[in-house]
Amino acid sequence: MTTQTAAQSRAAAKQSYDAYLSSCPSRNLLDRISDKWVSLVLVALGESDRRYSELARQLAGVSQKMLTQTLRTLERDGLISRVMTLSVPVRVDYSLTPLGVSLLPILAAVKDWAEEHMDQVIAARDDYDTADPPRS
Amino acid sequence: MTTQTAAQSRAAAKQSYDAYLSSCPSRNLLDRISDKWVSLVLVALGESDRRYSELARQLAGVSQKMLTQTLRTLERDGLISRVMTLSVPVRVDYSLTPLGVSLLPILAAVKDWAEEHMDQVIAARDDYDTADPPRS
DNA sequence: CTGCATCCCAAACGATACTG
DNA sequence: CAGTATCGTTTGGGATGCAG
Numbered sequence: 001m002t003t004q005t006a007a008q009s010r011a012a013a014k015q016s017y018d019a020y021l022s023s024c025p026s027r028n029l030l031d032r033i034s035d036k037w038v039s040l041v042l043v044a045l046g047e048s049d050r051r052y053s054e055l056a057r058q059l060a061g062v063s064q065k066m067l068t069q070t071l072r073t074l075e076r077d078g079l080i081s082r083v084m085t086l087s088v089p090v091r092v093d094y095s096l097t098p099l100g101v102s103l104l105p106i107l108a109a110v111k112d113w114a115e116e117h118m119d120q121v122i123a124a125r126d127d128y129d130t131a132d133p134p135r136s
Numbered sequence: 137m138t139t140q141t142a143a144q145s146r147a148a149a150k151q152s153y154d155a156y157l158s159s160c161p162s163r164n165l166l167d168r169i170s171d172k173w174v175s176l177v178l179v180a181l182g183e184s185d186r187r188y189s190e191l192a193r194q195l196a197g198v199s200q201k202m203l204t205q206t207l208r209t210l211e212r213d214g215l216i217s218r219v220m221t222l223s224v225p226v227r228v229d230y231s232l233t234p235l236g237v238s239l240l241p242i243l244a245a246v247k248d249w250a251e252e253h254m255d256q257v258i259a260a261r262d263d264y265d266t267a268d269p270p271r272s
Numbered sequence: 273c274t275g276c277a278t279c280c281c282a283a284a285c286g287a288t289a290c291t292g
Numbered sequence: 293c294a295g296t297a298t299c300g301t302t303t304g305g306g307a308t309g310c311a312g
Contacts, residue, residue, distance in 0.1 A: 017251040020176060022197025029257055030250040031172040036163070039170055040156060052274055061158030063306055068275065078260025089273040090312075099256055106245045113242055114166040115153040120235055121165055124214025188294055199286050204295065225293040226292080276311080284303070291296075 032077065037062060037070040039107045042096070045080060046104040049095040079103060168213065173198060173206040175243045178232070181216060182240040185231040215239060 017026040032038065040059050044050055050058070056067055071094060074080045079100035085091040096104060153162040168174065176195050180186055186194070192203055207230060210216040215236035221227040232240060 017254045019247050019250055020180075020194055020196055025258065026251045026254045027172070027197075029254055030175060030247055033246060033250060034170045034172050034175055036167040036170050039166060044156075056274095058156055060156055061163075064275075065307090066305060069305090076261055076264040077257045078263070079257075084274090087273095090275090092274060099253065099260070102253070103249055106242065106249055109242045110169060110246065111155050111166055113239055114155055114169060115162045117235065117238070118153045118162045118165055121213045121215075122161065124235070125212055127214070128212040192294095200295075201287090202285070205285095220294090223293095226295090228294060274312090277309085279306105279308085281306090282304090284301105286301080287299090289296105289298085292294095 029077075032073065033103065033107070035070070037066055038074065039111050041067075041070055041074065041094075042079070042100060042104055042107045043111050045094055045096045045100070046108060049093050052092050052094070055094065074100070165213075168209065169239065169243070171206070173202055174210065175247050177203075177206055177210065177230075178215070178236060178240055178243045179247050181230055181232045181236070182244060185229050188228050188230070191230065210236070 018024050019026045019030045021027060037059070040062075041055060044055060044058050052067075052071075055071075056062060056064070059067065071080065071082070075082050078097055080094050081097050083093045083095070085093070154160050155162045155166045157163060173195065176198075177191060180191060180194050188203075188207075191207075192198065192200070195203065207216065207218070211218050214233055216230050217233050219229045219231070221229070
């Protein structure tokens with residue numbers, strides 16, 4: 001067991017982390033990437049690199065605080081990289097790291113699913129709300 | 137434009153919903169499905185139908201309140217269905233609807249990504265925390 | 273332009289007790 | 293077993309003001 005292939009390592013890692021367990025770090029990570037702003041930022045950066053102000057404009061309604069907080073966390077977790085250009089005024093560009101790129105298609109799928117199935121969900125809600133409550 | 141195929145409807149729907157816009161309902165839906173408990177519940181039900189108590193056991197650390205709340209929302213949104221059997225004691229089974237099934241592989245991918253990339257994220261955090269803060 | 277610090281309120285959440 | 297109800301705490305997140 002001293003030598004193992006990358007595939008074997010990955011399989012072992014997959015087994016040793018279990019998001020169903022509250023004590024497992026992956027539960028925490030799942031919570032972090034399961035986030036509205038994370039999805040939108042990642043997908044936006046997937047289209048192309050973005051400046052801070054470009055992200056703020058594209059993610060309508062995001063506050064400075066949430067945007068900065070989200071970007072910092074994503075940077076710390078190694079999903080995006082931040083490049084600051086010292087000029088006047090200062091310019092900051094964000095881009096996806098390879099790790100971020102690996103997550104991108106998944107979160108893009110989540111965002112797309114929401115947009116594509118909105119009608120069905122609205123219909124389901126309408127059914128649920130108009131249906132008679134079950135008698136016990 | 138009075139008649140259109142289902143495919144055309146879907147294409148139109150896709151264009152008319154944009155999660156980047158704060159006023160768009162899909163932004164709200166994205167927020168709902170971007171949820172730790174939603175992922176875990178959906179994936180658990182993807183394995184097989186589950187009773188309330190089985191879910192409570194599998195999702196370690198979830199409170200009754202959050203579990204019930206999550207299940208109600210998912211039911212209302214048409215992602216899961218709830219079947220109550222009036223016996224003593226009462227028995228309630230949850231299962232995925234076709235709409236839920238369509239979301240399952242996506243959220244399963246999110247959960248798997250978290251478990252598979254935990255090591256890389258931990259390493260990235262370590263780098264970030266030990267690195268010298270950039271001087272300005 | 274790109275933040276950080278602070279205040280503050282509302283919503284989220286956990287714990288507990290109770291019910292059909 | 294499968295919830296509901298209530299309470300108290302924590303957290304999320306917006307608004308504002310300041311700084312490099």
